[in-house]
Amino acid sequence: MQTRPESPRPQGAPRWVAMFHRPATQTWRAAAESPHRSPVLHALGEMTQTLRARGEEVTCALWGPKDGEWHRFDTPLKQASRSQPSPQASAAEPTKLAQRMTGRRHQVLMSGLSRAGLYDLSPEDEATVQALVERLDEAAVRRVAHWLAAAGAR
Known part of the structure; x- marks a missing residue:
């Protein structure tokens, strides 16, 4: 069983910090810092998606911070297996505009x-996102993303 390397505590006064492990050098690096949690979680999500895409x-x-410490x-x-993007469901080649709009809806979600x-989405989550992207128009996708962002702000 592989164990997760232990992250060192960041230096300085307590604030929100996202740390990423670099396996090649066996080091930890601060990727985002803020006095507020939301921007650090957002950065953590973006960095996770980027690394997984690579x-x-x-x-x-x-x-x-918790109780001043x-x-x-x-x-x-999750230790989910990496999944490749699913191929287009239709046999016809989508137009560049359709591809771009699908990409935008995916990015918004x-x-x-x-x-x-x-x-950190599982393969089932990715499939659900893809299904929403394919079935909803841009206005509906933006509304769902707004609901999710509002729920995350609480």
Whole structure:
């Protein structure tokens, strides 16, 4: 059983910090810092998605203040297998505009999920996002993303 490397506590006064592990050098790096939790979670989500898209393993830690002291908070990283984007369902080649609009809807949904704190998606979650992207128009996708962002702000 592989164990997760232990993240060192960030230096300085307690604030929200996202730390990422670099396997090649066996080091930890602060990727985002803020006195507020939301921007750090958003950055954590974006960085996780980027690393996974590159095919890299993601190990991260979220540190923040609790009772005036440093506290390591759990991150919902799952050991899910990496999935490749699913091919288009239709046999016809989509137009460039259709591809771009599908990409925009996907980006809007992923941003909403990230703001809600759901940044590490399982293959089932990815399939659900793709289904929403294919079935909803841009206005509906933006509304869903708004709901997710509002839920994450609470």
